[in-house]
Amino acid sequence: MDKRHFDVELDQLREKLVMMASKVENLINYSIEAIRKRDATVAEAALAMDKEIDRMEIEIEEAAISLMARHQPAAGDLRFLVGAIKINNDLERIGDHGVNIAQSAALLASVPEIKVLADIPWMAGLAVSMLKDSLDSFISGDPEKAREVCSRDDQVDELKDQILRVVLTFMMENPNFISGGMTLILVARNLERIADLATDISEEAIYIYQGKVIKHGAEKQSEEGSVNR
Amino acid sequence: MDKRHFDVELDQLREKLVMMASKVENLINYSIEAIRKRDATVAEAALAMDKEIDRMEIEIEEAAISLMARHQPAAGDLRFLVGAIKINNDLERIGDHGVNIAQSAALLASVPEIKVLADIPWMAGLAVSMLKDSLDSFISGDPEKAREVCSRDDQVDELKDQILRVVLTFMMENPNFISGGMTLILVARNLERIADLATDISEEAIYIYQGKVIKHGAEKQSEEGSVNR
Numbered sequence: 001m002d003k004r005h006f007d008v009e010l011d012q013l014r015e016k017l018v019m020m021a022s023k024v025e026n027l028i029n030y031s032i033e034a035i036r037k038r039d040a041t042v043a044e045a046a047l048a049m050d051k052e053i054d055r056m057e058i059e060i061e062e063a064a065i066s067l068m069a070r071h072q073p074a075a076g077d078l079r080f081l082v083g084a085i086k087i088n089n090d091l092e093r094i095g096d097h098g099v100n101i102a103q104s105a106a107l108l109a110s111v112p113e114i115k116v117l118a119d120i121p122w123m124a125g126l127a128v129s130m131l132k133d134s135l136d137s138f139i140s141g142d143p144e145k146a147r148e149v150c151s152r153d154d155q156v157d158e159l160k161d162q163i164l165r166v167v168l169t170f171m172m173e174n175p176n177f178i179s180g181g182m183t184l185i186l187v188a189r190n191l192e193r194i195a196d197l198a199t200d201i202s203e204e205a206i207y208i209y210q211g212k213v214i215k216h217g218a219e220k221q222s223e224e225g226s227v228n229r
Numbered sequence: 230m231d232k233r234h235f236d237v238e239l240d241q242l243r244e245k246l247v248m249m250a251s252k253v254e255n256l257i258n259y260s261i262e263a264i265r266k267r268d269a270t271v272a273e274a275a276l277a278m279d280k281e282i283d284r285m286e287i288e289i290e291e292a293a294i295s296l297m298a299r300h301q302p303a304a305g306d307l308r309f310l311v312g313a314i315k316i317n318n319d320l321e322r323i324g325d326h327g328v329n330i331a332q333s334a335a336l337l338a339s340v341p342e343i344k345v346l347a348d349i350p351w352m353a354g355l356a357v358s359m360l361k362d363s364l365d366s367f368i369s370g371d372p373e374k375a376r377e378v379c380s381r382d383d384q385v386d387e388l389k390d391q392i393l394r395v396v397l398t399f400m401m402e403n404p405n406f407i408s409g410g411m412t413l414i415l416v417a418r419n420l421e422r423i424a425d426l427a428t429d430i431s432e433e434a435i436y437i438y439q440g441k442v443i444k445h446g447a448e449k450q451s452e453e454g455s456v457n458r
Contacts, residue, residue: 065304065311072301075294082294082314089315168407175401182397185411189418 006071013063013084014139017091020056021135023049024091025128027098028194031105032124035117035187040109046102053095060088083208087138090197094131097190097197104187111180119166120187123159126152127191130198138205146202146209156195163188235300242292242313243368246320249285250364252278253320254357256327257423260334261353264346264416269338275331282324289317312437316367319426323360326419326426333416340409348395349416352388355381356420359427367434375431375438385424392417 027049034042064081067073073081108117130149137146164185171181256278263271293310296302302310337346359378366375393414400410 061311065307068297068311069304069307075298078294078298082290082297082311085311086315086318089318164411168411171400171407172404175404178397178400178407182411182414 006067006073006077009063009067010077010080013060013067013081016056016060016063017084017088018135018139020053020060020088020091021131023053023056024095024098025131027053027095028101028124028128028131031098031101032121034102034105035108036121038109038113040106043099043102043106046099050095050099053092057088057092061085064088079208083138083204086204087135087201090201091135094194094197097194100190101187104183104190107183108180108187111183112177117184119159119163120184120191123156123163123188123191126156126159127194127198130156130195131201134198134201134205137202138208141205141209143206143209146205149202150199150206153195153199156192160188160192235296235302235306238292238296238300239306239309242289242296242310245285245289245292246313246317246364247368249282249289249317249320250360252282252285253324253327254360256282256324257330257353257357257360260327260330261350263331263334264337265350267338267342269335272328272331272335275328279324279328282321286317286321290314293317308437312367312433315433316364316430319430320364323423323426326423329419330416333412333419336412337409337416340412341406346413348388348392349413349420352385352392352417352420355385355388356423356427359385359424360430363427363430363434366431367437370434370438372435372438375434378431379428379435382424382428385421389417389421 027046030049031042031046033039034046064085068078068081071077130152133145134149137143137149167181167184171178256275259278260271260275262268263275293314297307297310300306359381362374363378366372366378396410396413396417400407
């Protein structure tokens with residue numbers, strides 16, 4: 001396979017990842033909208049959306065491995081392809097969190113409405129924008145944008161802690177709210193995990209384009225070459 | 230690099246993964262022991278153990294990519310190496326859940342003791358045995374063992390649901406227990422995630438050795454070749 005053909009296939013892989021990320025985004029937005037509208041009927045539709053995401057995950061991984069096997073790419077392209085496989089896996093897991101949120105929406109529809117619900121769409125908006133920007137930093141080769149995404153994770157964590165505190169207070173004041181409160185906390189935790197996975201995607205982008213490991217809090221120069229684009 | 234040299238390096242990679250998995254196992258056991266003994270001082274030691282696991286993750290990923298770049302392996306070996314990178318990533322995430330459990334142990338030490346605590350070490354034992362057997366199925370190329378691990382995930386989920394029910398009842402009867410109960414539920418959820426990740430590792434092993442995608446509930450024959458060992 002010549003280099004030009006390889007580049008065409010690499011672009012197709014990038015496009016597929018972008019499509020998959022946008023499907024994952026839709027699933028999260030859909031699930032959060034269901035919480036906001038107190039709609040108990042979304043769980044099934046969310047599962048169908050997730051099925052499509054699962055199908056794409058398998059397709060993208062097979063395409064990446066097939067590219068590796070046929071082209072035998074050099075270190076930089078190889079690192080990109082390994083990164084694509086890992087990010088593909090992260091996107092699929094984010095989709096699973098979207099399904100969890102949809103299932104919680106069904107439960108929450110039957111619970112008395114409380115003020116804290118307003119913080120959930122806000123937190124979701126932050127998490128989804130992190131997801132968008134992290135994938136964009138990987139696709140467009142922009143490690144600075146990736147670093148900026150990582151720095152937003154603290155904001156999401158703070159929001160989750162705040163939601164946790166308010167819900168716990170509600171639960172103590174009104175034991176009837178314990179079960180619904182638990183479900184709300186679960187939604188907040190799923191959103192926190194989505195932001196964490198977006199951070200993982202950003203860290204992967206930084207690793208690929210700058211050869212630096214910033215995850216686990218430590219910055220470390222990689223011994224292998226990074227991708228220059 | 231000749232084939233023999235490649236096999237030697239592949240064996241070294243397998244050994245490193247086994248070592249990493251045993252470190253992850255130690256971390257979980259250590260954290261659960263802290264919950265059992267109501268020891269509030271473990272969080273720091275758990276973090277140090279996790280740092281070592283993070284270091285190994287980077288080392289194993291670099292070794293796998295370097296092997297790919299230098300040897301340009303055929304489809305089967307390539308799939309094994311990609312699987313090793315994904316499983317390496319899963320092990321690191323399991324380590325993070327171990328740290329979360331250690332942090333919960335510190336909080337739980339100050340909470341009045343309750344009966345449900347006894348179910349946590351039991352659930353942890355199941356999760357750790359799934360982790361052990363899933364990695365073993367990958368290393369020794371035993372997809373039947375991997376399938377058996379997947380079938381054990383339901384047991385862990387049931388145990389988590391049971392813990393959740395008991396803790397919720399406790400919380401409703403005694404609002405002072407709400408905060409401690411939340412922490413216990415968090416521990417159970419971390420153990421559930423560890424079992425899920427062990428299931429992911431098993432599914433990866435099945436994919437590599439039988440070329441079948443069983444994740445997401447569907448069985449699908451892969452179009453790429455599987456590894457015959």
